[in-house]
Amino acid sequence: MSVTVRRVVTGHDQNGRATVTIDETVKNVVQVRPGAHAAAIWTTEGFPVDNDGDADASARKVGTTLANGTIFRVVSFGPGVAAPNHRTDSIDYATVIAGEIDMELDGETVHLKAGDVLVQRGTIHNWVNKGTAPCIIAFVLVAAKPVTAGGKVLNAVG
Numbered sequence: 370m371s372v373t374v375r376r377v378v379t380g381h382d383q384n385g386r387a388t389v390t391i392d393e394t395v396k397n398v399v400q401v402r403p404g405a406h407a408a409a410i411w412t413t414e415g416f417p418v419d420n421d422g423d424a425d426a427s428a429r430k431v432g433t434t435l436a437n438g439t440i441f442r443v444v445s446f447g448p449g450v451a452a453p454n455h456r457t458d459s460i461d462y463a464t465v466i467a468g469e470i471d472m473e474l475d476g477e478t479v480h481l482k483a484g485d486v487l488v489q490r491g492t493i494h495n496w497v498n499k500g501t502a503p504c505i506i507a508f509v510l511v512a513a514k515p516v517t518a519g520g521k522v523l524n525a526v527g
Contacts, residue, residue, distance in 0.1 A: 372398045372408045372445045372505070380423050390423055395443075397427060404447030410507075414438040433510070434459040434525070440510045446470055447503050452496040455527025459510040461489040468504030471497045491516035491523065 373394060380390035395408040412429045413419075415437055431440055434457045443466075446452070454473075469482040473495040481487060491513060498504050516523040 372406045372443050374408060374410065374443050376410055376427070378411070378425075380420075391425065395427070401444070402450070402452070404450040405445065405452065407442050407444045410441040410443060412438060412440050433457050434512060435510070437512050439512070441508070442510070443505065443507050445503050445505050446496055446498040448498055448501050450496075450498045453527050454493055454495045456491060456493040456516075456523060456525050457510065458491065458513055458515050458525045460491070460513045461487075462509040462511075463487040463489060464507045466505040466507055468498070468502045469500045470504040470506065471499060473497060493523075493526065 376391060376393055376395050377389060378391035379387060382388050395410065398406050398408045401407050409427045409429075409431060412426045412431055412435055414429075414435065418439070429435075433455070434440065436458075446468075463481075463486065465481045465483050465485045465487075467483050469480065472479050472481060472487065472489075474492055479487075496506075515525065
């Protein structure tokens with residue numbers, strides 16, 4: 370299983386007219402672990418975002434998050450795939466596009482299915498696909514300060 374996503378990106382021509390600058394099936398799919406694939410759709414650096422130029426921002430090398438920026442990525446978790454526990458210095462907006470998945474927190478599990486949305490606010494978590502079909506999730510990760518709880522800073526981990 371891989372990720373097959375049509376990506377359409379808009380921009381402007383030299384006369385300032387709106388136009389489609391990219392219309393393709395994503396090419397930058399990477400296997401992040403056996404049974405899990407991801408494709409960066411777009412990234413940005415800095416706030417407010419600079420919409421000038423025509424460079425393909427999906428080609429920027431990024432990790433899980435991008436300091437002072439955003440990442441829009443689509444991930445496929447195959448049946449039986451479990452991501453390692455991790456926490457990011459970001460707020461993550463997730464939309465389940467297809468399939469079902471469990472997000473495990475500290476002693477709590479939430480089951481998500483196609484059409485569900487999630488706002489993940491710097492918590493330690495794990496994605497587990499216990500089903501028989503792949504789960505496709507679109508994520509928008511926005512850089513955030515590390516979480517502070519009970520007077521303790523909870524830095525990114527995993």
